[in-house]
Amino acid sequence: MQLSFRWYGDTDPVTLDKIKQIPDMKNIVSAIYDVPVGEVWPKERIEGLKASIEKEGLSLAVIESLPVHESIKLGEADRDNYIANYKESLKNLAEAGIKTVCYNFMPVFDWTRTDLEHELEDGSTALLYDHDFIKEIDPVTTNLNLPGWDESYTKEDMAALIEKYRQMTDEDLWDNLTYFLNEVLPVAIEHDVDLTIHPDDPPWSIFGIPRIIKGRESYQRLISINDAKNNGICFCTGSLGCLEENNLPALIREFGEHIHFVHMRNIKRLENHSFVETAHLSKLGSVDMKEVTRALKDIDYTGTIRPDHGRMIWGETGRAGYGLFDRALGAAYINGLIEGVE
Numbered sequence: 001m002q003l004s005f006r007w008y009g010d011t012d013p014v015t016l017d018k019i020k021q022i023p024d025m026k027n028i029v030s031a032i033y034d035v036p037v038g039e040v041w042p043k044e045r046i047e048g049l050k051a052s053i054e055k056e057g058l059s060l061a062v063i064e065s066l067p068v069h070e071s072i073k074l075g076e077a078d079r080d081n082y083i084a085n086y087k088e089s090l091k092n093l094a095e096a097g098i099k100t101v102c103y104n105f106m107p108v109f110d111w112t113r114t115d116l117e118h119e120l121e122d123g124s125t126a127l128l129y130d131h132d133f134i135k136e137i138d139p140v141t142t143n144l145n146l147p148g149w150d151e152s153y154t155k156e157d158m159a160a161l162i163e164k165y166r167q168m169t170d171e172d173l174w175d176n177l178t179y180f181l182n183e184v185l186p187v188a189i190e191h192d193v194d195l196t197i198h199p200d201d202p203p204w205s206i207f208g209i210p211r212i213i214k215g216r217e218s219y220q221r222l223i224s225i226n227d228a229k230n231n232g233i234c235f236c237t238g239s240l241g242c243l244e245e246n247n248l249p250a251l252i253r254e255f256g257e258h259i260h261f262v263h264m265r266n267i268k269r270l271e272n273h274s275f276v277e278t279a280h281l282s283k284l285g286s287v288d289m290k291e292v293t294r295a296l297k298d299i300d301y302t303g304t305i306r307p308d309h310g311r312m313i314w315g316e317t318g319r320a321g322y323g324l325f326d327r328a329l330g331a332a333y334i335n336g337l338i339e340g341v342e
């Protein structure tokens with residue numbers, strides 16, 4: 001298993017010279033963030049990102065993420081243009097030697113929380129999701145100012161987009177994912193790139209819009225589209241762990257040959273679908289990280305694994321979920337789990 005760390009590029013307050021001092025940290029997960037969603041990622045930009053990482057003696061192991069344009073998720077008439085661009089970007093990434101690309105198929109929003117600085121009893125802060133609050137609010141008028149949300153939307157854009165998705169069913173979204181994968185997988189297979197779909201976070205419909213990547217049935221359906229290993233999974237313990245019925249070690253054993261990227265994150269399930277992110281340690285949350293790691297060992301997982309969202313501890317401020325200190329503690333914990341199961 002290749003330990004890795006997410007880095008948001010030159011604007012990230014967490015710098016590569018610090019990341020590389022985390023024990024056994026050799027691999028970086030990153031992306032190009034200033035190319036508009038749907039445009040082609042130029043070769044020179046990819047090479048530039050790679051060079052900036054290799055300059056520090058690290059390697060660019062995974063792209064998280066190559067985003068999927070809303071027109072593709074909506075199945076709109078112009079989706080083919082964006083799919084053609086997606087293929088071009090995949091080719092450019094493959095030519096730069098990148099073999100693992102993460103994406104998600106969540107409509108409009110990325111991960112969703114209701115409080116980015118929820119104070120825990122030890123004085124650290126974590127990301128909280130209050131399901132009752134989410135059910136009450138109008139996402140257009142309530143500014144949750146989540147970093148994962150695309151800041152380029154005007155309120156009118158967002159309202160129009162949400163309305164379009166509210167007319168869609170899960171089936172419609174599956175149809176559009178199927179269309180997308182039938183188009184891009186041949187390119188991924190030809191260039192030996194593993195696409196890895198990140199689960200929905202949280203893994204259920206919010207704001208009345210569909211979400212489909214939630215657990216076992218989702219993965220059975222995903223693989224029924226195309227059983228090539230390139231039709232892959234980013235196994236995120238924090239996202240999947242939000243649903244008590246998701247047996248994470250069993251999912252790993254069942255879908256292991258499609259897992260090419262792992263996010264290690266712990267959450268504590270609260271009542272009625274609410275949850276709070278915790279430190280990575282199993283006993284502080286609802287996810288048994290040791291059994292997850294043992295299952296990864298059992299499937300001889302050799303892919304990339306990263307600590308996912310951490311708390312803000314020791315007074316650190318920065319990008320929600322992406323501070324240095326608690327993710328570094330998480331990385332050290334993952335090192336220990338791997339050593340333990342080996």
Ligand SMILES: O=C(O)C(=O)C[C@H](O)[C@H](O)CO
Nearest residue numbers: 110111148201236239263308
């Ligand atoms: O929601 C999660 O578990 C993620 O890993 C999602 C990442 O934070 C997402 O890629 C940020 O855009």
Ligand SMILES: [Fe+2]
Nearest residue numbers: 236239263308
């Ligand atoms: Fe994740």
